[in-house]
Amino acid sequence: MSAGRTTYDYSDRVALITGASQGIGAALAEAFAAAGAAVVIMARRESVLAAVADRITAQGGRVRAVVGDVTDDESGRAAVAEAMTAFGRLDAAVNNASEGPPPQLLADLDPDQFRHAVDVNVNGTFLGMRHQIPAMIDSGGGAVVNFASTAGVGGVSHLSSYVAGKAGVIGLTRAAALDYAPFGVRVNVIAPGPILTEHLVAAGPSAQEGAASAVPIGRVGTTADIASAVLWLCSDAASYVTGVTLPVDGGQSAGERLDNPYTPGESMD
Numbered sequence: 001m002s003a004g005r006t007t008y009d010y011s012d013r014v015a016l017i018t019g020a021s022q023g024i025g026a027a028l029a030e031a032f033a034a035a036g037a038a039v040v041i042m043a044r045r046e047s048v049l050a051a052v053a054d055r056i057t058a059q060g061g062r063v064r065a066v067v068g069d070v071t072d073d074e075s076g077r078a079a080v081a082e083a084m085t086a087f088g089r090l091d092a093a094v095n096n097a098s099e100g101p102p103p104q105l106l107a108d109l110d111p112d113q114f115r116h117a118v119d120v121n122v123n124g125t126f127l128g129m130r131h132q133i134p135a136m137i138d139s140g141g142g143a144v145v146n147f148a149s150t151a152g153v154g155g156v157s158h159l160s161s162y163v164a165g166k167a168g169v170i171g172l173t174r175a176a177a178l179d180y181a182p183f184g185v186r187v188n189v190i191a192p193g194p195i196l197t198e199h200l201v202a203a204g205p206s207a208q209e210g211a212a213s214a215v216p217i218g219r220v221g222t223t224a225d226i227a228s229a230v231l232w233l234c235s236d237a238a239s240y241v242t243g244v245t246l247p248v249d250g251g252q253s254a255g256e257r258l259d260n261p262y263t264p265g266e267s268m269d
Helices: 023-034 046-058 073-087 111-138 150-154 160-183 198-203 205-213 223-233
Strands: 014-018 038-043 062-067 092-095 142-147 185-192 245-248
Touching: 014 023, 014 073, 014 111, 023 038, 023 046, 023 062, 023 092, 023 223, 038 046, 038 073, 046 062, 062 073, 073 111, 092 111, 111 142, 111 160, 111 185, 142 160, 142 223, 150 160, 150 185, 150 245, 160 185, 185 223, 198 205, 223 245
Parallel strands: 014 038, 014 092, 038 062, 092 142, 142 185, 185 245
Antiparallel strands: none
16 A cells, blocks of 8 residues: 555556656556556547657656547557557557547537547547457456546536537447457446546636535545556556446445535434
């Protein structure tokens, strides 16, 4: 145990993470590397991706960086090929890349914006798995974690394209889990709630406090909270878990929390 978190040994495994240039993706890459995994990281921005790779290397980790776009089939193939060429196998893949337009009413949304959000979230996840899963089968099995959002579980106003994309990821994951369970490949979804990444940091303290007030646990999540869940889902400890959507949201998706005048143990009679 370390700082209240379970540690995992990934020293004989290889992980691939998309959308790894910042935020959750970068944190996941560093968490897998710290656990001993060789990692392949992919994102569109070469300089920012290189900085993540440099941090991992400085900590003694093994890493390869692939510049690519998840909506491009060749990029997905190249990332998997890099894992197989450099490290000889693929055991875990995290499809984390995500995108959506600014909040607006559905009828005001430009069709191209809607198509792009669905392309990145749904098609990007499909194109990733299309290459990742066969490589995992060749490696003896593995685990895929796709990223949705609590918005894809329960819906959020003014975010129709993002909600549609994330709901699509959940459906796609369920189908893939059923397809590949007999081949030793597990496929699951993480649905984060509000997480303290660059966007929420830039929004400022007021926005952070507002986000925290909507979470039953009373705080926004951290990238470490997400990394703990992903490392568990990709580990042997979760070997009987596939096709699930795991909210990591401090209880936000459980339902509405009303003010309760009763204290624990007090009779309500």
